[in-house]
Amino acid sequence: MTTVLILLLLAIGAYFVAVLEAWVSKGRFQLAAPLFAAIALLGRESILPRKPDRLFFEVGPVLLLLSALLAAAVIPLTPNLIITDLATGALFINAAMVYVLVALLMAGWGPDGAYGMIGGWRFLGQLIAYAMLIVMPLTAVAMRAESLVTTQIVVSQAGLWNIIYQPLGFVLFFIASMALAFLPPFDMMIAKGELAGGVEAEYTGMRLAVFRLGRLVLIITLASAIVIFYLGGWQGSGLPPWAWSAVKILLVTAGMLLAGRFMPRIREAHLLYWCWILGIPLALANIFIVGILVLEFP
Amino acid sequence: MTAQMFFIGFFGLAGVWFGIVVFRTYSMVRSALALLFSQTALGAMFLSMQAEFLGVLQIMMMATEMSIMAIFMVMFMMDPGGLGEMDMTHQKRLSLGVGITAFVSAVAVAVFVDWGPLATTAPDAVQQTADLGLELLGRSMLIFETAGVTILTAMIAATAVAIQPVKKASCHES
Numbered sequence: 001m002t003t004v005l006i007l008l009l010l011a012i013g014a015y016f017v018a019v020l021e022a023w024v025s026k027g028r029f030q031l032a033a034p035l036f037a038a039i040a041l042l043g044r045e046s047i048l049p050r051k052p053d054r055l056f057f058e059v060g061p062v063l064l065l066l067s068a069l070l071a072a073a074v075i076p077l078t079p080n081l082i083i084t085d086l087a088t089g090a091l092f093i094n095a096a097m098v099y100v101l102v103a104l105l106m107a108g109w110g111p112d113g114a115y116g117m118i119g120g121w122r123f124l125g126q127l128i129a130y131a132m133l134i135v136m137p138l139t140a141v142a143m144r145a146e147s148l149v150t151t152q153i154v155v156s157q158a159g160l161w162n163i164i165y166q167p168l169g170f171v172l173f174f175i176a177s178m179a180l181a182f183l184p185p186f187d188m189m190i191a192k193g194e195l196a197g198g199v200e201a202e203y204t205g206m207r208l209a210v211f212r213l214g215r216l217v218l219i220i221t222l223a224s225a226i227v228i229f230y231l232g233g234w235q236g237s238g239l240p241p242w243a244w245s246a247v248k249i250l251l252v253t254a255g256m257l258l259a260g261r262f263m264p265r266i267r268e269a270h271l272l273y274w275c276w277i278l279g280i281p282l283a284l285a286n287i288f289i290v291g292i293l294v295l296e297f298p
Numbered sequence: 299m300t301a302q303m304f305f306i307g308f309f310g311l312a313g314v315w316f317g318i319v320v321f322r323t324y325s326m327v328r329s330a331l332a333l334l335f336s337q338t339a340l341g342a343m344f345l346s347m348q349a350e351f352l353g354v355l356q357i358m359m360m361a362t363e364m365s366i367m368a369i370f371m372v373m374f375m376m377d378p379g380g381l382g383e384m385d386m387t388h389q390k391r392l393s394l395g396v397g398i399t400a401f402v403s404a405v406a407v408a409v410f411v412d413w414g415p416l417a418t419t420a421p422d423a424v425q426q427t428a429d430l431g432l433e434l435l436g437r438s439m440l441i442f443e444t445a446g447v448t449i450l451t452a453m454i455a456a457t458a459v460a461i462q463p464v465k466k467a468s469c470h471e472s
Contacts, residue, residue: 051381053325087423088354095358102334102361105368109327112379124369131362148427 003083010072014216017253021216024257038209046205049111060107061207065214067099072221076151078234078241089150090138093225097134097180100218101127104182104189104199107211111202119189119198125268126179126186129275133176136283137169140290141229154233161232165293168286170230172279177222177256179271181215184260188268190215223252305346313339321387324380326371334364350423351430 018034049057074089076082086092101123108120142148144165145156163170179186189198203211227233227248234241236248316336320329337360344353372378387393421429434442 053328056327056331086350086354087427088351091351091354091358095354095361098358098361101365102331105327105365106331121369124365127362128366147424149424 002081006072006077006081006083007069009077010069010217010220013220013249013253014213016250017216017219017257020250020254021257024254024261041209041212042206044205046207049113049202051112053110053112055110056106057110058207060103060110061203061211061214063099063106064103065210065217067096067103068214068218068221070099071096072217072224074150075221075224075228076154076233077224077245079151081242082151085149085151088148090142090148090153090229093150094134094138097222098127098131100180103214107203108189108199113202115195115197115201116199119195119201122189122198122268123182126182126189126271129268129272129279130176130179130186133172133275133279133283134180136280136287137166137173137176138229140166140169140287143287143290144294150228154228154235157232158235161235162230166230166286166290168282169290170226172283172286173229174226174256174259175279177226178260181219181222181256183219183256185263185265186260186271188265191265194265219253219256220249223249223256226252302346306343309339309342309346313337313343324377324383326375326378326380327368328380330364330368330371333367334360337364348420348423349426351427 015034018037019029019031022033023029048054071093073083074086074092076085104123105120108116108118108123110116141153141162144162145153147153147156157165182189184191188194190200191198195201200208200211224245227245231248231252233248234245236244239247313336316332316339319332320336323329323332338357341353341356341360344350344356377384420426
């Protein structure tokens with residue numbers, strides 16, 4: 001029952017992300033637009049490229065959707081509304097999210113096209129840049145909660161949310177999440193103006209619809225992860241827990257989409273440079289500071 | 299217990315099968331990802347054996363590592379897409395012999411070594427994670443630190459070997 005409910009909520013969330021994304025990028029608020037876009041995609045012919053690696057071509061988009069869904073399984077929306085409260089929840093989110101990379105590599109390699117392939121490898125370069133900035137801030141979060149269990153992490157923020165307790169970690173994790181979800185300005189692998197759509201270039205119809213759905217679910221899952229790790233999850237006064245979760249997730253999603261709008265795209269090599277020269281030392285400093293804070297003011 | 303045995307066996311066979319697929323394909327990317335799924339199956343075996351942390355860690359680490367290996371294979375092999383169906387294996391007799399010997403000795407170790415009394419119940423996953431952390435910072439710290447530093451040294455050495463020396467343009471040239 002919980003699983004069905006969470007899947008339904010994810011579907012609604014993904015729809016809102018699509019509306020928000022169109023609103024942010026095109027400046028028009030059209031509530032029905034994603035519905036028509038989906039119908040149009042499903043009605044279009046799903047072209048199979050010449051000499052594809054058929055297995056990868058078919059599995060890529062599905063794996064993208066699947067990894068986002070798996071990560072969502074350990075995210076609590078209220079104290080009880082969670083599919084499975086794993087003992088290694090925070091690590092599990094990370095493990096599921098790594099398969100986004102595998103999905104993009106498969107989808108890029110599969111169609112036997114240069115644009116898709118380069119797009120896929122670009123994401124690999126991007127992963128080497130952002131991966132540490134996902135793991136290291138999470139380490140600091142787990143240090144404060146003294147647990148990897150996601151519900152425990154939320155409960156640990158009862159007194160003070162992590163965004164205030166470890167703001168540096170929040171900023172790093174937020175940026176890394178945007179890179180993981182290949183949102184602008186980190187969208188070199190699927191941007192229309194780059195490589196004619198990159199990984200998406202050879203996909204049409206049904207398969208493209210699954211790919212785009214996977215990306216929308218990925219964005220909403222990452223926004224939920226930011227909410228439970230840094231914004232106190234379901235906690236808040238005046239509203240019921242589920243409402244707090246919904247409001248926070250929507251605000252974070254809007255923030256992620258808006259943040260990229262006013263920035264030029266960053267090449268993965270430059271991202272790699274900045275993440276390793278500046279990001280990782282900052283993340284290490286964050287772990288050190290949080291370590292002292294945990295000892296002094298738990 | 300029977301369901302647990304079934305899943306351990308299932309993922310074990312899946313791991314072996316993907317391991318065979320590594321050598322049955324011409325495409326380097328397929329080969330690398332088959333190795334990834336072989337390792338993922340091992341992670342799933344850990345999960346079936348109620349070693350949650352190890353399982354999730356294995357599943358997480360291998361995805362990045364094998365993807366990086368895939369790009370190296372594409373960069374350095376002559377026929378990365380495998381469209382030319384070029385045979386990449388060599389020294390078949392030797393490798394078969396080594397493989398069979400290793401397999402037999404591994405099975406022999408598994409069967410003939412006295413492993414002590416079997417654990418009937420595993421501690422719960424939260425406790426396991428805590429125990430593992432204490433183990434890594436206690437008795438096993440030296441081993442892990444040594445391994446970590448060795449790997450780091452190997453990576454720096456490999457990079458140093460791979461980078462082409464840059465000749466500084468002298469004023470006589472150009």
